[in-house]
Amino acid sequence: xxxxxxxxxxxxxxxxxxxxxxxxxxxxxxxxxxxxxxxxxxxxxxxxxxxxxxxxxxxxxxxxxxxxxxxxxxxxxxxxxxxxxxxxxxxxxxxxxxxxxxxxxxxxxxxxxxxxxxxxxxxxxxxxxxxxxxxxxxxxxxxxxxxxxxxxxxxxxxxxxxxxxxxxxxxxxxxxxxxxxxxxxxxxxxxxxxxxxxxxxxxxxxxxxxxxxxxxxxxxxxxxxxxxxxxxxxxxxxxxxxxxxxxxxxxxxxxxxxxxxxxxxxxxxxxxxxxxxxxxxxxxxxxxxxxxxxxxxxxxxxxxxxxxxxxxxxxxxxxxxxxxxxxxxxxxxxxxxxxxxxxxxxxxxxxxxxxxxxxxxxxxxxxxxxxxxxxxxxxxxxxxxxxxxxxxxxxxxxxxxxxxxxxxxxxxxxxxxxxxxxxxxxxxxxxxxxxxxxxxxxxxxxxxxxxxxxxxxxxxxxxxxxxxxxxxxxxxxxxxxxxxxxxxxxxxxxxxxxxxxxxxxxxxxxxxxxxxxxxxxxxxxxxxxxxxxxxxxxxxxxxxxxxxxxxxxxxxxxxxxxxxxxxxxxxxxxxxxxxxxxxxxxxxxxxxxxxxxxxxxxxxxxxxxxxxxxxxxxxxxxxxxxxxxxxxxxxxxxxxxxxxxxxxxxxxxxxxxxxxxxxxxxxxxxxxxxxxxxxxxxxxxxxxxxxxxxxxxxxxxxxxxxxxxxxxxxxxxxxxxxxxxxxxxxxxxxxxxxxxxxxxxxxxxxxxxxxxxxxxxxxxxxxxxxxxxxxxxxxxxxxxxxxxxxxxxxxxxxxxxxxxxxxxxxxxxxxxxxxxxxxxxxxxxxxxxxxxxxxxxxxxxxxxxxxxxxxxxxxxxxxxxxxxxxxxxxxx
DNA sequence: GCTACTCGGGG
DNA sequence: GTGTACGAGTAGC
Numbered sequence: 001x002x003x004x005x006x007x008x009x010x011x012x013x014x015x016x017x018x019x020x021x022x023x024x025x026x027x028x029x030x031x032x033x034x035x036x037x038x039x040x041x042x043x044x045x046x047x048x049x050x051x052x053x054x055x056x057x058x059x060x061x062x063x064x065x066x067x068x069x070x071x072x073x074x075x076x077x078x079x080x081x082x083x084x085x086x087x088x089x090x091x092x093x094x095x096x097x098x099x100x101x102x103x104x105x106x107x108x109x110x111x112x113x114x115x116x117x118x119x120x121x122x123x124x125x126x127x128x129x130x131x132x133x134x135x136x137x138x139x140x141x142x143x144x145x146x147x148x149x150x151x152x153x154x155x156x157x158x159x160x161x162x163x164x165x166x167x168x169x170x171x172x173x174x175x176x177x178x179x180x181x182x183x184x185x186x187x188x189x190x191x192x193x194x195x196x197x198x199x200x201x202x203x204x205x206x207x208x209x210x211x212x213x214x215x216x217x218x219x220x221x222x223x224x225x226x227x228x229x230x231x232x233x234x235x236x237x238x239x240x241x242x243x244x245x246x247x248x249x250x251x252x253x254x255x256x257x258x259x260x261x262x263x264x265x266x267x268x269x270x271x272x273x274x275x276x277x278x279x280x281x282x283x284x285x286x287x288x289x290x291x292x293x294x295x296x297x298x299x300x301x302x303x304x305x306x307x308x309x310x311x312x313x314x315x316x317x318x319x320x321x322x323x324x325x326x327x328x329x330x331x332x333x334x335x336x337x338x339x340x341x342x343x344x345x346x347x348x349x350x351x352x353x354x355x356x357x358x359x360x361x362x363x364x365x366x367x368x369x370x371x372x373x374x375x376x377x378x379x380x381x382x383x384x385x386x387x388x389x390x391x392x393x394x395x396x397x398x399x400x401x402x403x404x405x406x407x408x409x410x411x412x413x414x415x416x417x418x419x420x421x422x423x424x425x426x427x428x429x430x431x432x433x434x435x436x437x438x439x440x441x442x443x444x445x446x447x448x449x450x451x452x453x454x455x456x457x458x459x460x461x462x463x464x465x466x467x468x469x470x471x472x473x474x475x476x477x478x479x480x481x482x483x484x485x486x487x488x489x490x491x492x493x494x495x496x497x498x499x500x501x502x503x504x505x506x507x508x509x510x511x512x513x514x515x516x517x518x519x520x521x522x523x524x525x526x527x528x529x530x531x532x533x534x535x536x537x538x539x540x541x542x543x544x545x546x547x548x549x550x551x552x553x554x555x556x557x558x559x560x561x562x563x564x565x566x567x568x569x570x571x572x573x574x575x576x577x578x579x580x581x582x583x584x585x586x587x588x589x590x591x592x593x594x595x596x597x598x599x600x601x602x603x604x605x606x607x608x609x610x611x612x613x614x615x616x617x618x619x620x621x622x623x624x625x626x627x628x629x630x631x632x633x634x635x636x637x638x639x640x641x642x643x644x645x646x647x648x649x650x651x652x653x654x655x656x657x658x659x660x661x662x663x664x665x666x667x668x669x670x671x672x673x674x675x676x677x678x679x680x681x682x683x684x685x686x687x688x689x690x691x692x693x694x695x696x697x698x699x700x701x702x703x704x705x706x707x708x709x710x711x712x713x714x715x716x717x718x719x720x721x722x723x724x725x726x727x728x729x730x731x732x733x734x735x736x737x738x739x740x741x742x743x744x745x746x747x748x749x750x751x752x753x754x755x756x757x758x759x760x761x762x763x764x765x766x767x768x769x770x771x772x773x774x775x776x777x778x779x780x781x782x783x784x785x786x787x788x789x790x791x792x793x794x795x796x797x798x799x800x801x802x803x804x805x806x807x808x809x810x811x812x813x814x815x816x817x818x819x820x821x822x823x824x825x826x827x828x829x830x831x832x833x834x835x836x837x838x839x840x841x842x843x844x845x846x847x848x849x850x851x852x853x854x855x856x857x858x859x860x861x862x863x864x865x866x867x868x869x870x871x872x873x874x875x876x
Numbered sequence: 877g878c879t880a881c882t883c884g885g886g887g
Numbered sequence: 888g889t890g891t892a893c894g895a896g897t898a899g900c
Binding site: 169170171172173174179180181186242243244245246247248249252281294296297300307308309310327328330331 | 883884885
Binding site: 009040041042085088089090091092094095107108109110111112113114115277279280281282284286300381384385386388389392408409412545663664665 | 888
């Protein structure tokens with residue numbers, strides 16, 4: 001029977017571990033597969049381990065085996081002890097005892113379910129073939145089919161079984177006004193549920209402790225919660241979702257179940273309670289056989305937005321809105337008339353619908369399913385944890401396949417040591433000092449998967465790391481670390497990367513011929529996941545909690561990167577005579593002397609094939625895009641008018657890096673003006689127009705011609721208004737609202753919107769709610785908005801063009817000067833002396849000087865005055 | 877420019 | 888559960 005793996009756990013029925021695999025078959029039937037043949041084990045290096053282990057109750061077996069160590073290159077395997085135990089949960093006891101006696105232990109911290117998955121080649125969301133046999137009593141799980149497996153075989157299958165989704169949302173009212181409800185104290189009043197497949201003929205359901213014809217009505221919270229648990233078991237979803245379910249709804253429900261003495265049993269088994277464990281500051285929730293997906297967390301990972309509240313997110317990504325109800329209104333609606341209550345029902349239902357819509361319409365899960373399949377990690381763990389888990393899972397599989405054993409995770413004190421060393425010793429990528437001023441015709445080239453390619457080219461791996469001084473054929477990196485060449489031994493990490501990169505290449509090729517939208521999305525998710533995986537291996541060597549932490553390896557990779565980029569720059573400048581105007585880690589920006597996109601592409605292709613040929617191994621420089629205009633501010637910060645080839649069409653856009661155009665503490669006016677000015681500079685190549693635009697905005701602000709919405713600043717109130725130490729605008733606003741209209745007062749956690757008005761008091765005291773300003777016809781403090789909001793970010797952009805703050809504000813008008821950079825020479829002239837500008841080579845006349853100070857023909861520009869042209873005018 | 881701390885979403 | 892683990896943005900030096 002074929003099943004797709006959703007979840008794995010184990011139980012101890014007769015003091016022996018039994019693995020349970022929860023999955024679904026092709027028809028969407030729930031299958032649970034029991035497997036009894038695996039016992040926990042780990043490895044020990046050292047002498048006389050038998051003596052230490054003898055008499056330990058948990059030990060089943062001890063044997064000597066041959067393994068390779070995954071720490072450095074060694075020709076031969078070595079002898080280690082493999083200790084097999086009875087009880088996975090008691091493994092740490094023996095592990096720590098051995099450690100304390102000075103033994104080195106390996107793979108002694110692998111969760112048992114993953115030991116099983118690694119040894120039997122079973123991966124999260126992948127398919128397995130199981131055969132029914134006989135075995136233990138399996139009366140512990142809810143499943144359509146139960147299999148006692150004798151044999152489990154992994155199967156290569158791309159399809160996905162149909163999954164059942166359930167989204168829910170709870171409503172509750174705080175007994176403490178203004179505060180977020182507390183589950184220890186405040187009950188749940190309503191639960192809305194949405195089903196992906198109709199349940200009892202319904203797609204939606206609302207449970208409540210107040211009656212309405214449209215809800216399932218309950219006398220008490222306890223009855224409502226019991227029914228909620230029943231629905232979860234009966235509907236039997238694979239995926240449970242909601243907005244912020246991980247950190248609000250689910251922990252809240254679990255606490256209310258506890259308060260009402262209802263067992264939290266709604267997984268696919270009768271023997272494991274649903275638990276929420278707090279790790280760092282978030283909850284990790286385990287529901288046996290099911291997967292919890294928090295739309296909020298996925299959105300935050302996948303999209304860069306100014307805010308992440310459900311209404312903002314849905315509006316921005318789906319064009320859908322919540323039912324507008326403010327938190328402070330919920331209690332009023334709950335206690336209000338029948339229409340009020342109906343509104344609350346709609347509100348609650350809508351929140352569940354939106355949470356599910358986000359998941360479905362944006363296909364949020366595709367990428368994570370692809371990551372699970374590739375790395376072998378369970379989907380739940382892909383969602384709850386980061387890069388490390390995925391990399392380790394992959395490494396453990398590949399290393400153990402080849403007879404290697406892997407170190408345990410480091411102890412906390414070692415992590416601290418590593419963190420300190422890493423900070424001092426790990427060097428990153430190389431960033432070129434950008435050439436100042438607006439550039440024209442810049443080709444962007446970058447190295448295809450630079451770090452993975454370097455790892456492959458130089459055979460970088462713990463298994464090839466050469467420590468001894470024997471005369472073995474090896475590479476030495478600029479970090480002075482050596483790796484044996486592939487003919488001696490091919491590294492495991494390089495071979496993993498080859499697999500990932502080749503596979504990605506195949507998928508990209510497949511995508512070119514694929515017309516079916518759904519299939520295309522799936523392939524795209526897969527190629528994305530392959531890229532993410534390949535790029536994460538480098539980081540793992542420099543990560544202080546890594547099992548394969550090695551600064552020498554990490555530094556080898558970055559040092560080769562720096563060497564490569566420097567070599568590339570030198571070659572391009574020397575062999576082709578083009579100027580490399582900027583570059584960062586794996587990219588170079590090359591200024592050329594042609595205008596047409598096609599010509600530039602040709603040069604780009606020529607450069608990339610030349611460089612790719614000159615560099616060793618699989619290093620490949622690729623033509624990426626064209627910056628028709630390029631304005632660098634500093635390292636890591638620039639704006640560009642970018643042209644990219646999509647199919648056979650050039651698509652243009654304004655690209656900014658490191659220049660924040662949206663920040664939550666800026667009003668919309670700032671973001672919009674910034675974008676507009678960047679666009680004028682880049683597209684019109686005209687600073688005068690950009691300055692004019694700015695002056696025009698200033699004038700409009702002064703005349704009050706810009707709508708107040710553009711001036712609104714928002715800040716979250718994190719504690720009560722009174723408890724702020726300093727005087728802060730948003731806290732002052734809340735104090736004012738409290739005085740004027742106590743019922744409207746926002747509470748902790750609310751976002752406070754305000755504008756700054758004119759007056760003589762200190763700034764914070766002049767903050768007012770926008771509605772109040774409109775009602776009372778107050779005047780905004782235009783000075784503040786110009787000087788403190790608009791100017792700081794714009795100054796940084798204009799200063800890259802040698803335009804000062806005074807010029808922007810028109811203060812330098814008395815002696816208006818013309819300035820521009822002319823091939824490194826700053827030129828200044830009095831404005832009335834200058835009629836136009838002229839190229840000294842081709843004599844082309846400009847009304848406005850080219851921003852980079854160079855004529856199209858490459859010639860130098862000079863001022864043209866009534867007396868003739870002159871290079872330089874000095875003012876006295 | 878760096879490092880330390882704070883806060884997110886939810887009602 | 889043989890695993891203890893965020894990350895961006897801002898304030899403060």
